[in-house]
Amino acid sequence: MALLAVENLSVGYHTRKGFLKSVQAVSFSLAEGESLGLVGESGCGKTTIGMSLMGLLPENAAVTGGKILFEGIDLLQLSKKEIRQVRWKKIAMIFQAAMNALNPVHRVGEQIAEAILAHDTEISEETAMKQVESLFQVVGIPPDRMKDYPHQYSGGMKQRAIIAMALSCNPSLIIADEPTTALDVIVQDQILNAIKDFQNKLNVSLIFISHDIAVVADVCDSIGIMFAGRLVEYGNVKDVFDAPMHPYTQSLMASYLTLDKDIAQLDSKPGETPDLVNPTPGCCFSERCAVADAACSLNTPEWVEISPTHKALCSRFK
Amino acid sequence: MTANPSTQTSNIRERPYKRFPTIERLAEGWAVYKENLIGKIGLTLLVIFALMAVCSFFPPLIDPMYHPMTGVDPLISHSTGPSWRHWLGTDFIGRDILCQLLAGARIAFMVGISAAFMSIFLGTVIGMIAGYAGKIMDTLLMRLADMIMVMPTLLVVLILSSLFGQLNIWTIVLLIALFRWPGVSRVIRAQTLSLKERPFIEAAKVTGASHFRIIFRHIMPNVLPLSLLYMTFRVTSAIIIEAALAFLGFGDPSTVSWGMMLQWVWKTGHMFQAPYWLLPPGICISLLTLSFYMLGRAMEEVLDPRLRKEVAQE
Amino acid sequence: MEVRKFVLKRFVEIFIIFFVILTVLFLLFRLAPGDPVTRMVDPTLTPEDSQHLIAQLGLDQPMGLQYLYYIKNFLTGNFGNSFHYGETVSSIIWSRLPNTIILFTTSILLSAFVGVFLGKIASWKKGTKTDTWMTLGALVCHTLFLPWLAMLMIWIFGFKIGWFPLNGMISPEIWMDPSSGVWLKILDVLHHMVLPLATLFSIHFGSYLLLMRSSMLDTLKEDYILTARAKGLEEKTIRNKHAAPNAALPVVTSVGISLAFSLSGGALTETVFSWPGIGRELVFAVSNSDYPLAQGSFLLIAIVVLMANLVVDVLYAYLDPRIKY
Numbered sequence: 025m026a027l028l029a030v031e032n033l034s035v036g037y038h039t040r041k042g043f044l045k046s047v048q049a050v051s052f053s054l055a056e057g058e059s060l061g062l063v064g065e066s067g068c069g070k071t072t073i074g075m076s077l078m079g080l081l082p083e084n085a086a087v088t089g090g091k092i093l094f095e096g097i098d099l100l101q102l103s104k105k106e107i108r109q110v111r112w113k114k115i116a117m118i119f120q121a122a123m124n125a126l127n128p129v130h131r132v133g134e135q136i137a138e139a140i141l142a143h144d145t146e147i148s149e150e151t152a153m154k155q156v157e158s159l160f161q162v163v164g165i166p167p168d169r170m171k172d173y174p175h176q177y178s179g180g181m182k183q184r185a186i187i188a189m190a191l192s193c194n195p196s197l198i199i200a201d202e203p204t205t206a207l208d209v210i211v212q213d214q215i216l217n218a219i220k221d222f223q224n225k226l227n228v229s230l231i232f233i234s235h236d237i238a239v240v241a242d243v244c245d246s247i248g249i250m251f252a253g254r255l256v257e258y259g260n261v262k263d264v265f266d267a268p269m270h271p272y273t274q275s276l277m278a279s280y281l282t283l284d285k286d287i288a289q290l291d292s293k294p295g296e297t298p299d300l301v302n303p304t305p306g307c308c309f310s311e312r313c314a315v316a317d318a319a320c321s322l323n324t325p326e327w328v329e330i331s332p333t334h335k336a337l338c339s340r341f342k
Numbered sequence: 343m344t345a346n347p348s349t350q351t352s353n354i355r356e357r358p359y360k361r362f363p364t365i366e367r368l369a370e371g372w373a374v375y376k377e378n379l380i381g382k383i384g385l386t387l388l389v390i391f392a393l394m395a396v397c398s399f400f401p402p403l404i405d406p407m408y409h410p411m412t413g414v415d416p417l418i419s420h421s422t423g424p425s426w427r428h429w430l431g432t433d434f435i436g437r438d439i440l441c442q443l444l445a446g447a448r449i450a451f452m453v454g455i456s457a458a459f460m461s462i463f464l465g466t467v468i469g470m471i472a473g474y475a476g477k478i479m480d481t482l483l484m485r486l487a488d489m490i491m492v493m494p495t496l497l498v499v500l501i502l503s504s505l506f507g508q509l510n511i512w513t514i515v516l517l518i519a520l521f522r523w524p525g526v527s528r529v530i531r532a533q534t535l536s537l538k539e540r541p542f543i544e545a546a547k548v549t550g551a552s553h554f555r556i557i558f559r560h561i562m563p564n565v566l567p568l569s570l571l572y573m574t575f576r577v578t579s580a581i582i583i584e585a586a587l588a589f590l591g592f593g594d595p596s597t598v599s600w601g602m603m604l605q606w607v608w609k610t611g612h613m614f615q616a617p618y619w620l621l622p623p624g625i626c627i628s629l630l631t632l633s634f635y636m637l638g639r640a641m642e643e644v645l646d647p648r649l650r651k652e653v654a655q656e
Numbered sequence: 657m658e659v660r661k662f663v664l665k666r667f668v669e670i671f672i673i674f675f676v677i678l679t680v681l682f683l684l685f686r687l688a689p690g691d692p693v694t695r696m697v698d699p700t701l702t703p704e705d706s707q708h709l710i711a712q713l714g715l716d717q718p719m720g721l722q723y724l725y726y727i728k729n730f731l732t733g734n735f736g737n738s739f740h741y742g743e744t745v746s747s748i749i750w751s752r753l754p755n756t757i758i759l760f761t762t763s764i765l766l767s768a769f770v771g772v773f774l775g776k777i778a779s780w781k782k783g784t785k786t787d788t789w790m791t792l793g794a795l796v797c798h799t800l801f802l803p804w805l806a807m808l809m810i811w812i813f814g815f816k817i818g819w820f821p822l823n824g825m826i827s828p829e830i831w832m833d834p835s836s837g838v839w840l841k842i843l844d845v846l847h848h849m850v851l852p853l854a855t856l857f858s859i860h861f862g863s864y865l866l867l868m869r870s871s872m873l874d875t876l877k878e879d880y881i882l883t884a885r886a887k888g889l890e891e892k893t894i895r896n897k898h899a900a901p902n903a904a905l906p907v908v909t910s911v912g913i914s915l916a917f918s919l920s921g922g923a924l925t926e927t928v929f930s931w932p933g934i935g936r937e938l939v940f941a942v943s944n945s946d947y948p949l950a951q952g953s954f955l956l957i958a959i960v961v962l963m964a965n966l967v968v969d970v971l972y973a974y975l976d977p978r979i980k981y
Binding site: 488489491492493494496497500501502503504505506507582589591592604607608613620624627629632 | 690802915938943
C-alpha cells in the first residue's frame with residue numbers, strides 16, 4: 025500500500041473577489057522512501073497541497089473535494105486533536121529559511137527539543153537535548169551552537185536547523201517547501217546534498233515543492249508538473265525529462281540550458297497568470313499554449329498514458 | 343493592468359471621477375470608512391459637539407444672564423440644580439451651566455484643532471526635512487525630538503507659566519503645539535525615508551528640481567494622509583492638556599473651558615453636592631476625546647498602507 | 657551589541673538630555689520678564705539675608721559666572737529655600753520623592769500587567785463579544801478625563817459609600833500614635849492608595865490592552881507561528897509561549913514612550929487626592945509663585961522621567977535576544 029495517496033483533491037480560498045480555485049482534482053501517490061517533486065510557477069497550487077497535507081490551511085480555505093489517504097487514513101476527516109498528533113510525528117515540513125521560520129526569542133536548540141517533547145510525553149528534557157545534539161551532527165551544525173538564537177545563524181545554518189527540526193520526530197513523510205530558494209548557489213548545493221543524504225539514510229518519503237525544475241530533477245524520483253491548480257504531467261523523473269509531453273513542461277525545460285541535449289525551442293504565447301476564480305473552460309493552459317487548437321479551449325483534456333510511469337494531461341497527444 | 347473580461351465583477355463601480363484622482367481616492371476612502379461602526383459613532387458624536395459649539399453663540403443673545411462668564415441671574419446667586427430657567431442648573435455665583443458647557447465646546451474645538459494643526463504642521467515639515475536631508479540634520483532634529491518627547495508636556499507648560507505669569511489661550515495653544523510635534527515627525531520621517539528611494543524622486547532630481555520643490559511638491563502629498571491621521575490623535579491630547587491646565591488653575595481666566603468649569607467645582611467645594619455641575623463637563627471632555635479617537639482609528643483603516651495599495655502621485 | 661555597552665550609551669544620552677534641560681531652565685529664568693532676583697530670593701527676607709543669598713546664588717555676577725554658580729549649586733543639592741515652607745527646597749522634594757515613586761511605579765506595573773494580560777485574551781477572542789466589550793471598555797476608560805475621574809472616585813467611594821479616605825496618604829491618628837505597629841502603618845498607606853491607584857489604573861490599562869491586542873494579532877501572522885503549529889503544538893502553547901513573548905516587546909517600548917504622559921497623570925492625581933508627592937508640590941509651587949521650589953520639583957521630576965526611561969530601555973535590551981547577543 026502506498027504511504028500517501030492523494031485522490032482528486034480540490035482546495036479553494038474564499039476571497040473578496042470570489043472563490044479562488046487553487047487546487048483542482050489533483051491525484052498522486054507516494055510509496056515509502058520515494059521522493060516526489062512538485063514543480064510549477066507561483067500560484068499554481070503546489071504550496072496549498074503541502075499545507076493541506078499538514079492540515080495547516082488558513083481559515084478562509086476550503087477543501088471542496090477529494091481524499092488524502094495517509095497510511096490508509098483520510099487526513100481530511102481527522103479531528104483537530106488527531107491532526108495535531110499526526111503533525112510532525114508522521115508528517116513534517118521544511119520551510120524556507122528566508123521565512124521567519126524560527127522564533128526569534130527562543131534558543132534554536134530549545135525550539136527543536138520542544139517538537140520532540142511535544143510528541144513524546146515520557147522523554148526527559150536532557151534526553152531530548154541529546155537527541156537535538158545528534159540531529160545537529162546529522163545536518164552538520166556544530167553542537168555548541170545549540171544555545172544560540174536564530175538571528176545569530178547564517179541563512180544556510182538556519183535552513184539546516186529547520187531540517188534538523190523536521191527530522192526530530194522521525195516522520196515517515198517530509199514536505200520541503202522551497203527549501204533552497206532563498207539561498208545562494210553554493211549553500212543551495214550543500215542543502216540539497218544534505219536532503220538527499222538523510223532521505224537515503226532514513227528512508228523518509230519526500231515531497232519537494234519548488235519552482236525550480238532543475239533542483240527537483242537532482243533530488244527526486246518522481247515529478248509532478250502543476251499549472252493553474254492542476255497536475256498536467258506526472259511520472260518518473262527520467263521519463264519526463266527525456267520526453268516531456270505537455271507543452272507547459274516543455275516550455276519549463278526550454279528555459280534551462282543543458283550541455284548534452286538539443287531541446288527544440290517552443291514558442292509560447294505570452295499571457296497573464298491564469299484566472300483561478302473563473303477558470304477558462306477547456307484546458308487550463310490553452311491560452312498560453314503554442315500548439316493548442318480550437319477544441320482545447322472547449323473540452324477538458326484527459327490523461328494520456330505515455331508509459332506506465334509517465335502520463336500527461338493533454339488532448340493533443342493521443 | 344489588463345483585466346480578464348470574465349472577472350470584471352460588479353464590485354468595481356463606475357468611476358465618474360476618473361479625472362480627479364484625489365476625489366476618487368476620497369470617495370473610495372469614504373466607502374471604506376462608512377463600513378466601520380466605530381468611525382460612524384465617532385463622527386456622530388463629533389457632529390453633536392460641533393452643533394453645541396455653534397449653538398453657544400445663541401443663549402447670550404436671548405438674555406444676557408445666559409452669558410457664560412458674566413451672565414448673572416438676578417434671582418439666583420448660588421449653585422442650584424436643574425430648573426426650567428437653567429436646564430443644567432447654575433454654578434456657585436449663579437451663572438448658567440448649560441451655556442458654559444456650550445461655550446466650552448467651542449473652546450475645545452478651537453484649542454484642539456489649532457494646536458493639532460500647528461503641531462502637525464511643525465512635525466510634518468521637520469519630519470520631511472529630517473528624512474530627506476539625512477545625516478547631521480537628521481540626527482540633530484531627531485535628538486531634539488527625543489528630548490522634547492521625554493518631557494511631560496503638562497508639567498513643562500506649568501513651569502513655563504510660573505515664569506511668564508498667567509497665560510492666555512493662544513499661548514497655551516502654541517506651547518502645546520511646540521511640545522507635541524515630535525511624535526508626528528518620527529512617523530513622517532520614516533515615511534519620507536522610504537519615499538526618498540522611489541524612482542519618481544530620482545526622476546525629479548534628474549530633471550533638475552530643487553530640494554525645496556521635491557519636498558513640497560512630491561513628498562508632501564504622499565505624506566499628508568499620515569499627517570492628517572495623526573492630527574486626530576493630536577487633537578485629543580491638546581484638548582486634554584488644555585483641560586488639565588485649566589483644571590489646575592493655569593488656564594486663561596477669560597475663557598470658559600470645560601477644564602475651567604471643573605476647577606470651579608473643585609475649588610468651591612461643590613464636588614459632593616452638585617452632580618449636575620460636576621458631571622457634564624467631565625462627560626463632555628471624555629466624549630469629545632473619545633469621538634476624535636474613534637475617528638482616528640476608523641481613518642487608520644482607510645489610510646493603512648497594509649490594507650490599501652500605495653499609489654504615489656507621480 | 658552587548659547590554660553593558662547599550663546601557664552605557666543610553667546613560668550618556670540621558671545625562672546630556674538632562675544637562676540641556678538644566679541649561680534651558682537657566683536661560684529661561686534669566687530671560688523671562690521680571691526681575692530674576694525677586695524670583696529666587698524671598699522678598700520677606702531681611703536685606704542682609706537677601707544679600708547673602710544673592711551672593712550664594714551668584715545673581716550679581718555676569719551671565720557666564722552665574723551659570724557656573726548654577727551648576728555648582730545643583731551639584732551640591734542647593735536649590736535655595738522655599739518661600740512658602742521656609743525650608744530648603746531639597747529637603748522638601750527629597751521627602752516627597754518616595755511618595756510619588758510608590759504611587760507611580762505601582763500604577764504603571766499594575767496597568768501594564770493587567771492590560772497586557774487582557775489584551776492577550778482579547779486577541780484570542782477576536783471578533784467575539786468579549787473582544788468587542790474589552791476593546792470598547794479600554795477605549796472609553798482611556799479617554800476619561802483624569803481629574804474628573806478622580807473626583808468621581810472620591811465622591812462615590814470616599815464620600816457616598818465611605819470605604820476609602822477622601823484624600824492624603826496617611827491618617828495622622830495612626831501615625832502619631834506611638835503604639836501603632838509597622839504593619840498598621842503600611843496598611844494605612846495602602847488604604848489611602850486604593851483610590852488614586854484605581855484612577856491611574858483605569859486611565860492607563862486601556863492603552864496597554866489595545867496595544868497588546870494589535871501586537872498579538874500581528875505576531876500571530878508571523879511565519880514562526882506557522883512552524884509552531886506545524887510542530888503539532890497546542891493552540892494555548894502557541895499563543896502563550898510563542899506569540900505572547902514576541903508581542904509583548906513593542907508594549908515594553910510603549911511603556912517608555914508613555915512615561916511622560918503617565919507622569920503628568922500622576923501629578924494630576926496627586927493634586928486631586930492631596931497625595932504628598934512631587935507632582936503636587938510642583939503644582940502648588942507654581943500656584944504660589946514659589947519659584948525655587950518649582951524649579952527644584954521640576955528638575956527632580958525630569959530626573960525621575962529620564963531614569964524611568966533608562967530602566968525601560970535596559971529592560972527591553974534584556975528581553976529582546978536580538979539586542980542582547
